[in-house]
Each structure stands twice: as structure tokens, then as C-alpha cells.
Amino acid sequence: MHIADFRAKLNAWLDAHHAELAAPFAPPGTLDQRVAQMQRMKSVLFEADWMRYGWPEHVGGLGGSPMLRTELGAALAGRDLADPGLFSLIEVLAPTLIDFARPELAAEVVPRLLSGAEIWCQGFSEPGTGSDLSSLSCRAEPDGDPDTASTWRINGQKVWTSLAQYAERCVLLTRTGPADSRHRGITAFFVDMDTPGITVAPIEMINGMHEFAEVFFDDVVVPADRMLGELNGGWSVAMSILPYERSSCFWQRIAYLYRRLEMIVEVAPDDDRAAEVIGNAFLHLHMLRSRSRVTQHRLADGATLGAETSIDKVLVATGDHIVYDAARRLLPGIVEMDDSDAGEMWRTEYLYSRAATIYGGTAEVQRNIIARRLLDLGTDA
Amino acid sequence: MDAAERSLLHETVRDALAGGRTGSGTAADAVLTELGWLEMLGAEPRDAIDIVFTTLGETNTVATALDDVVITALGIEPSADLTVVLPPFATSNFPGRITDGEVHIVGLTGARIGRVSRVVVACESDVGIQRVMVPAAAATAAAVRGVDPDGGFHLIDIHHDAVDAVPVEPAVWIDAVAAGRRAVAHQIAGACRTMLDLARTHATERVQFGRPIAKFQAVRHRLAEALVAVEALEATLIAAWDEPGPMTAALAKATAGRTARTVGAHCQQVLAGIGFTTDHPFHRYLKRTIALEGLFGSTETIVLDLGRELLAQRRVPTLIEL
Ligand SMILES: Cc1cc2nc3c(=O)[nH]c(=O)nc-3n(C[C@H](O)[C@H](O)[C@H](O)COP(=O)(O)OP(=O)(O)OC[C@H]3O[C@@H](n4cnc5c(N)ncnc54)[C@H](O)[C@@H]3O)c2cc1C
Numbered sequence: 001m002h003i004a005d006f007r008a009k010l011n012a013w014l015d016a017h018h019a020e021l022a023a024p025f026a027p028p029g030t031l032d033q034r035v036a037q038m039q040r041m042k043s044v045l046f047e048a049d050w051m052r053y054g055w056p057e058h059v060g061g062l063g064g065s066p067m068l069r070t071e072l073g074a075a076l077a078g079r080d081l082a083d084p085g086l087f088s089l090i091e092v093l094a095p096t097l098i099d100f101a102r103p104e105l106a107a108e109v110v111p112r113l114l115s116g117a118e119i120w121c122q123g124f125s126e127p128g129t130g131s132d133l134s135s136l137s138c139r140a141e142p143d144g145d146p147d148t149a150s151t152w153r154i155n156g157q158k159v160w161t162s163l164a165q166y167a168e169r170c171v172l173l174t175r176t177g178p179a180d181s182r183h184r185g186i187t188a189f190f191v192d193m194d195t196p197g198i199t200v201a202p203i204e205m206i207n208g209m210h211e212f213a214e215v216f217f218d219d220v221v222v223p224a225d226r227m228l229g230e231l232n233g234g235w236s237v238a239m240s241i242l243p244y245e246r247s248s249c250f251w252q253r254i255a256y257l258y259r260r261l262e263m264i265v266e267v268a269p270d271d272d273r274a275a276e277v278i279g280n281a282f283l284h285l286h287m288l289r290s291r292s293r294v295t296q297h298r299l300a301d302g303a304t305l306g307a308e309t310s311i312d313k314v315l316v317a318t319g320d321h322i323v324y325d326a327a328r329r330l331l332p333g334i335v336e337m338d339d340s341d342a343g344e345m346w347r348t349e350y351l352y353s354r355a356a357t358i359y360g361g362t363a364e365v366q367r368n369i370i371a372r373r374l375l376d377l378g379t380d381a
Numbered sequence: 382m383d384a385a386e387r388s389l390l391h392e393t394v395r396d397a398l399a400g401g402r403t404g405s406g407t408a409a410d411a412v413l414t415e416l417g418w419l420e421m422l423g424a425e426p427r428d429a430i431d432i433v434f435t436t437l438g439e440t441n442t443v444a445t446a447l448d449d450v451v452i453t454a455l456g457i458e459p460s461a462d463l464t465v466v467l468p469p470f471a472t473s474n475f476p477g478r479i480t481d482g483e484v485h486i487v488g489l490t491g492a493r494i495g496r497v498s499r500v501v502v503a504c505e506s507d508v509g510i511q512r513v514m515v516p517a518a519a520a521t522a523a524a525v526r527g528v529d530p531d532g533g534f535h536l537i538d539i540h541h542d543a544v545d546a547v548p549v550e551p552a553v554w555i556d557a558v559a560a561g562r563r564a565v566a567h568q569i570a571g572a573c574r575t576m577l578d579l580a581r582t583h584a585t586e587r588v589q590f591g592r593p594i595a596k597f598q599a600v601r602h603r604l605a606e607a608l609v610a611v612e613a614l615e616a617t618l619i620a621a622w623d624e625p626g627p628m629t630a631a632l633a634k635a636t637a638g639r640t641a642r643t644v645g646a647h648c649q650q651v652l653a654g655i656g657f658t659t660d661h662p663f664h665r666y667l668k669r670t671i672a673l674e675g676l677f678g679s680t681e682t683i684v685l686d687l688g689r690e691l692l693a694q695r696r697v698p699t700l701i702e703l
Contacts, residue, residue: 003703067703078699251703262697270692272685279688282697283639286632290616293701314609370608371601375581380596 001053001064007071010050014075020044021081026341028348031209035119035166038086042116045072051114059098060111067300070248074255084256085211085352088249089162093120093171095244100228100237101190109169109190121167121193123158123215124238131365133173133238134183138217140174142224146231152189154197154220164200164213167193173234186234190226197221207351245360246309247296250316254289257323260349261285264323268330281326288315307373310366317363320356324349382428390428394436398444404524404531406492409437409444410461419459422449427622434564438571441665443533445493450564454557455512455549457501464493464517466502466537471679473558476537477504477513484513484543486520489676492533494522500539503554504546510554511546515539529672531665559630561677563621566630566637569673570618572666573611573644579663580604580648583655594651603647614640620701628690629700631683638680641670 001009014021021044023029023037045051054069055061073091076082094113097106112118129136138156142149154174164170170191177185193200197220202210229237261281268274295312299305327346328335334343335350357363371377382390397412413433421429433446449459451467466476466488476488486502494500497517504511521538581604584595594600614636621633645667649656656663674680691697 007702071703255699258697258699265691265697266695268692272689275685275688275692276681277688278691279684279686282687282691283632283635283684285697286620286629286700287613287617287636289699289701290620291613293703294616294619296703308612311609311612314605315613364602367602367605368598370605375601375604375608377581377584377595377601377604378593380598380601 001068003065003067003071006053006068007075010071010075013048013050014079014081017044017048018079023081027080028341028345031211034083034086035163038082039116039119041076041081042114046111046115055094055110055114056098058103059094059106060114065300066244066248067296070251070296073248073252077252077256078259080256080259082252084249084252086163088245088252089120089122090114091244091248091252092122092241096171096188096228096237096241097190099240100188102225105190105225112168118168119163119166120169120171121161121164121215123161123164123170123172123191125160126157127159131362134186134235136173136175136186137179138172138174140176140187140189140222142176143221146176150224152222152224152227154189154191154217154222156217158215158217160203160212161200161215162212164193164215165202165210169193170215171228171237173238176234177232181232183235185232186238187231188228188234188237189222190228191220191222195220195222205352206354207348209348209352242309243299243305246305246312247292247299250292250312251296253316254285254292254319257285257319258289260323261326264327264330274330277326277329281322284315284319284322288312288319291315307369310361310369310374313361313366314363314370317356317366320353324353382425387428387432391432391436394432395440398436398440398442404443404492404533405495406443406445406533407496409442410446410493413444413446414461418446419449422446422453422459426453430560430564431567431618431622434567435571435574438568438573438669439575441572441575441662441669443492443531445491445533447491447561447564448493451557451561452501454553454560455501455503456553457512461493462497463499463501464490464497466490466500466539467561468558468677471675471682473678473682475503475505475510475554477502479504479506479511479513479543479546482543484515484539484541484546486515486537486539486541488537490522490535490537492535494520494535494537500537502539503549503557504543506543506546508548510549510551511543512549513541513543513546515541527672529665529668532669532672534672555627558677559625559627562630562634563618565673565676566614566618566621566633569637569641569670570611570614572670572673573607573614573640576644576648576663576666576670577604577607577611579661579666580607580651580656583652587655600651603651607644607647610640610643624701626700628687628698631678631687632700634677635680635683635687638674638683641674642680645670 025033052062054064054066057063077084140152140154143151172189172191176187197218199216200213202213334346448464451465452459468474469488477486500515500517502513519541522535525534587594617633617636621629655661
């Protein structure tokens with residue numbers, strides 16, 4: 001299907017089914033409400049096939065360009081039907097399973113993620129491991145010879161794992177090589193969160209939500225056929241997330257930011273000070289959208305995305321700050337002193353927007369990558 | 382044109398223009414004529430404008446190709462004997478005003494004013510927008526030294542009979558401004574690329590505290606910031622051609638102004654003392670972008686206009702789709 005036709009049909013369908021899809025509560029709602037709403041919406045969209053376009057047939061999809069699912073995510077975000085932060089976890093995790101899991105496993109579980117039957121989480125960060133991901137230490141030991149072992153035993157801790165308390169599964173990075181083996185000694189597993197030995201302790205975030213958690217692994221036994229990719233090949237699994245995170249997820253986030261700026265524009269005072277703030281935010285969003293569009297066209301044309309997407313990441317993160325800063329400037333008090341639902345929404349989102357320069361690689365790490373890989377300035381040591 | 386043809390043409394134009402940075406633009410104009418600039422502009426305007434203006438920016442060359450772009454957009458056959466008056470600096474106002482059968486023109490031109498016989502001007506009047514052709518001899522044209530004495534800019538003042546005034550649709554002037562903005566944005570993008578190249582090279586060669594300054598994270602992050610800005614600008618130019626219209630052109634031009642400031646500031650800081658001298662080429666690029674930023678509206682006025690438009694509509698248009 002041509003992308004413009006798809007978009008037109010999708011929008012017509014979403015218009016017609018708005019009542020069915022919309023959240024039955026005022027935004028932002030509690031996290032429980034938001035997660036339940038997302039899953040319900042995914043199941044409606046899966047039934048109607050929209051959630052299946054752009055995903056391969058062998059995992060329950062209908063095939064076609066991944067841009068189709070990008071359009072869906074953006075349409076939902078632009079209509080305020082999905083929180084792109086939660087919704088786009090699909091884009092971060094499903095492609096990993098498709099590319100690295102046994103085909104039967106991918107065929108079994110990916111449809112469950114798409115249809116809203118399951119939530120998955122990403123266990124990468126640890127108390128001692130943030131930006132320097134290759135330093136992680138959560139340990140996986142084979143029961144017997146690593147090449148023939150039928151199970152692996154996991155011990156260690158993850159932290160800031162988004163939605164861990166809701167998740168049925170986790171894409172987990174573990175240390176399987178010597179402690180100092182860095183990125184050469186990491187292996188990825190697909191772990192059921194109800195496996196004995198896993199404890200999840202939600203953490204309250206700066207905006208009051210408990211969206212991420214600590215996850216403890218205490219002698220957790222995982223079948224060897226849950227290994228994703230090769231033994232000690234976990235680094236390429238982790239890196240494979242980049243192209244989708246940096247294309248589809250961003251396009252969804254961008255659609256959401258346009259909608260948020262529009263909400264400001266709908267009520268802002270009609271004066272030159274407001275016009276300046278709005279004009280500047282619009283300029284940045286357009287820059288970001290233009291860049292992201294180029295990136296996605298490159299991906300669709302078969303390019304392998306790499307370090308150059310750090311530019312997209314810097315622009316998205318900056319855009320997030322700019323839009324919510326505009327809200328504080330033009331809707332004074334809404335974030336700071338307003339206990340209505342609207343105040344609650346802008347406050348939670350304003351506070352959350354500050355994470356944009358932290359998760360998915362911090363602002364500084366992106367600039368390091370740009371300097372080293374794109375400007376070819378050599379190492380900084 | 383496919384990608385390979387485009388890059389070949391870009392190389393050809395770059396080689397041909399290398400070293401021609403005089404204020405009159407005659408040398409570069411001759412080179413462009415020889416390369417078939419006007420034919421390219423007619424047949425493949427996007428590639429022609431992208432490649433020629435990017436290269437003018439990259440090589441700090443003065444030519445008068447902007448006249449041809451704007452004149453074409455006004456619906457007139459471009460010619461070496463014809464120049465156009467651009468809006469006064471930092472505005473996109475009409476350069477001309479017709480009252481009582483007289484036209485009064487205040488604006489800018491490029492270097493071509495010194496060698497043409499006719500000048501075309503878009504004017505406002507009580508009966509709408511009109512296009513007037515006046516003899517160049519009627520113009521008081523003062524070459525501006527300003528911040529960029531080599532840029533070929535002239536301040537124009539003309540009082541003349543408004544004979545042969547031709548009514549023009551408002552959309553024609555809007556398109557002409559958009560065409561000018563796209564071209565100037567390409568030129569600024571080219572200049573920004575060169576500023577970044579100069580600073581990058583300097584960072585890898587200049588040694589302080591026993592190592593190249595490119596090893597210092599503060600320096601690296603400034604250059605990274607500059608690259609983000611340049612690449613974003615280039616993306617807005619792609620958008621401005623894929624979805625041509627006044628708004629995408631205005632956004633590209635405002636992004637160009639913003640980018641020039643970001644890139645200029647970071648590169649100047651990295652180049653430090655050497656970049657502060659006129660021995661180093663950096664200053665010419667910086668000054669050219671400062672001058673170009675004011676053509677067809679300053680960054681501030683464009684941003685303000687965009688914001689007012691959004692407020693008037695109470696909408697935020699997404700403009701480009703996948
Ligand atoms: C809302 C949110 C959701 C998240 N969800 C998940 C999730 O689902 N799964 C998961 O695994 N993780 C998740 N994370 C964790 C996230 O990936 C990390 O926070 C991130 O990688 C940064 O690590 P850190 O917080 O340990 O900061 P650190 O790496 O300790 O960095 C601290 C500061 O030092 C700077 N710094 C570090 N190294 C350098 C350097 N080389 N050069 C210059 N400056 C440097 C950083 O930029 C930062 O400013 C989430 C985080 C947030 C905020």
C-alpha cells in the first residue's frame with residue numbers, strides 16, 4: 001500500500017473509531033490507567049489489522065514497509081491516543097526479537113506484544129552501569145559447558161527498567177565473559193518476568209509516577225533457547241535497537257510534540273511575546289521533523305543507520321525541552337501551581353521531558369559520538 | 382538528475398568557482414554562464430539552485446545568480462542586463478511603493494546593478510501589487526561596505542515615473558520571496574560547512590597542553606553542536622524543495638540564520654586567535670553569513686511572523702509527511 005493512501009485510510013478509520021479508542025479518563029491518569037488503556041487500544045488496533053501493518057508476516061504481521069507502523073504510532077501520538085514513551089517500547093523491543101530470537105519464539109511472542117496481550121521491558125542499565133553500557137555486571141552462568149548448556153543462571157541487578165512491574169518479559173543484557181571483557185562478553189536473553197528469583201521494586205520518578213523499577217535477579221534459571229543472538233554477541237543485539245528507536249520512535253515523539261505545541265497555541269495570548277516563543281518552538285520542531293524524515297527515507301532505501309542518528313537524538317531531546325519550556329512560559333502556573341487535570345498533565349509531562357537528554361544515550365554521549373564518528377576527531381583520550 | 386550527476390555537477394561548479402571572490406561578481410557570473418546556469422535554472426531549478434548557491438557559500442564567491450532566481454519567480458525572463466531590487470535589509474517588505482503615478486523604491490541589490498540597463502521592482506500600491514521596470518540610470522546605487530565589503534551589496538534609492546506598471550498576483554511576490562529565501566539558505570548552508578571544516582582542521586592541528594585541542598571535550602562538543610545545526614539546516618532545505626511553499630521556505634531561511642549564528646560562534650571560539658585575524662579565511666565566511674542573514678527578512682522577523690501566523694490559525698501545521 002502506498003504510504004499516503006495508508007495514512008489517509010488510517011486517519012479516516014481513527015476518526016470513525018475515536019470513541020472506542022480514547023481513554024476513559026482525563027489525562028494524565030494514573031500509570032495503571034495509562035498502561036491498561038494502551039493495552040486495550042493495542043488490542044482494538046490489532047483486531048482491526050492496523051497494528052499488523054509494517055511487521056513481517058512470520059510474526060503475525062501483514063508485511064510492508066516499517067514506515068507503515070511509524071505512521072500508526074505518529075497518528076496515535078498526534079491524537080493523544082498513545083503516550084509515545086510507553087507505546088514506542090514496541091519499536092525498541094519487537095525488532096530485537098525478530099532479528100535475534102529463534103523464529104518459532106519470535107512467531108509466538110511478537111504477536112502477543114503487538115496485540116496488547118503482553119508488555120515487555122528492557123533490562124540494560126544497572127546501578128553501576130549507565131552511559132558506559134559495556135561495563136555491565138549482571139552475571140549469567142551456564143549450567144555446564146557454555147556451548148551445550150540447557151539452562152543459564154542469572155544473578156545481579158538492573159535499574160530504571162521502564163514498566164518492569166507490568167512486564168511479562170524482559171530483554172536482558174548479562175555478563176557472560178570475564179568481568180573485564182567489556183562489549184565482547186555480553187549476552188542477551190529473553191526472560192519471563194514470572195520466573196522464580198526475579199523481584200521488581202518500582203521506583204518513584206521525579207514526576208510522581210512509578211514508571212521504572214529496580215529488578216533483582218537471584219538465581220534465575222533461563223532456558224538456553226531464550227538466548228538472543230550469539231553467546232557473547234549481546235552487544236550487537238543492543239546496538240540493533242538503534243535504527244528503529246531513532247526512526248520510528250522519534251517520528252512518534254515528534255508527532256506528540258507538534259500536538260503539545262498546538263495545545264499551547266490554542267490558548268496562548270495573541271501577542272508578540274507569545275508569537276516569538278511559538279515561532280521559535282515551531283522552527284525547532286520543523287528542523288527536527290525534516291531531519292527525521294530524511295533519516296527514515298534513508299532507512300526505507302536500505303541504508304544502515306548508525307552514528308549519524310545521534311544528530312536526530314540531539315534534536316529530539318532539545319525539542320522536548322523547548323516545547324515544555326514554551327508551556328511554562330506561555331501558560332504560567334500550569335506546571336507550577338495548577339492542581340486541575342490539565343495542570344497535572346502538563347506538570348507530569350514537563351518533568352518527564354527533562355529525561356529526554358538522559359535516556360537512550362545522554363546528550364553528552366551523543367556529542368561524544370558525533371565528535372568521534374561523524375567529525376572524525378579521534379578518541380578523546 | 383540522480384545523485385551521481387548531482388555530485389559531479391557540484392564538483393564542476395566548485396572547481397570552476399574556486400578562487401573567484403571579487404565584489405563585482407563578473408568573474409563568477411562568466412563562469413556560471415559558461416556552465417549553462419540559466420538553462421539549468423529553467424530546466425532543473427532545484428538542482429541548479431541547490432548546487433550553485435551551496436557552492437557560492439562554500440567558496441565565499443560573489444555572483445549575481447540570486448537576481449536570476451528572483452526575476453524568474455516574478456515571471457520575467459532573466460537576463461544579464463536586468464537586476465531586481467530586494468526588500469530592505471532584515472525585512473521582506475515590498476521594495477517599491479507607487480503613489481500618484483510615481484514609484485519610490487528603497488531596497489538592496491547585488492553587484493549586477495553596476496552593469497545593467499534595467500531594474501525590476503515589486504511595488505505595493507492602492508490598486509494592489511504591481512511590477513515596475515525602471516531604467517538603471519534612474520537609480521542612486523551606493524555600494525555598501527558594511528560588515529561584508531566584498532559581498533557586492535548596494536543600497537538603492539529610486540524615484541521614477543511609474544510607467545508600464547504591470548499588476549501582479551500577491552502569490553507571485555510570495556513565491557519570489559520564498560525562492561529567494563531558499564537560495565540564500567543554501568548559500569548560508571554552504572558557508573557553514575566551510576566554517577566547520579576550517580574549525581575542524583584547526584582543532585586537529587593546533588596543539589596545546591601537549592595534545593591537539595580536538596582531544597578536549599569542550600572543543601569536541603562545540604564542533605558537534607555545529608554539525609547538528611548544519612545537518613538540521615540541510616534537512617530543512619530538502620523539506621523546502623520536497624514541499625515547496627512560503628512556510629517551508631521561511632522555515633529554511635530562519636533555520637539558516639539560526640545555524641549561521643551557532644556555527645559561527647562555536648567555530649570562532651575553536652579558532653580563537655587565528656580566527657580573529659584577516660589572515661585566516663574564517664572571517665570572510667562569518668561576515669558573509671551575517672550579511673546574508675538579513676536578506677528576505679531577518680531570523681527574528683521570520684520567526685515572529687511564523688508565530689503570529691500559528692496564533693492566528695490556532696494550529697500547528699506539520700507541513701511535511703513521510
Ligand atoms: C525516564 C527514564 C527511563 C529509562 N528507562 C530505561 C529502561 O527501560 N531500561 C534501561 O536499561 N535503562 C533505562 N533508563 C536508564 C538510562 O538509560 C540511563 O539513565 C542512561 O543511560 C544514563 O545513565 P546514568 O543515568 O547512569 O548516567 P551516567 O552515565 O552516570 O551519567 C551522568 C552524567 O555524566 C555524563 N557523562 C557520562 N559519561 C560521559 C562521558 N563519557 N562524557 C561526557 N559526559 C559523560 C552524562 O552525560 C550525565 O550527564 C531510563 C532512564 C530514564 C531517565
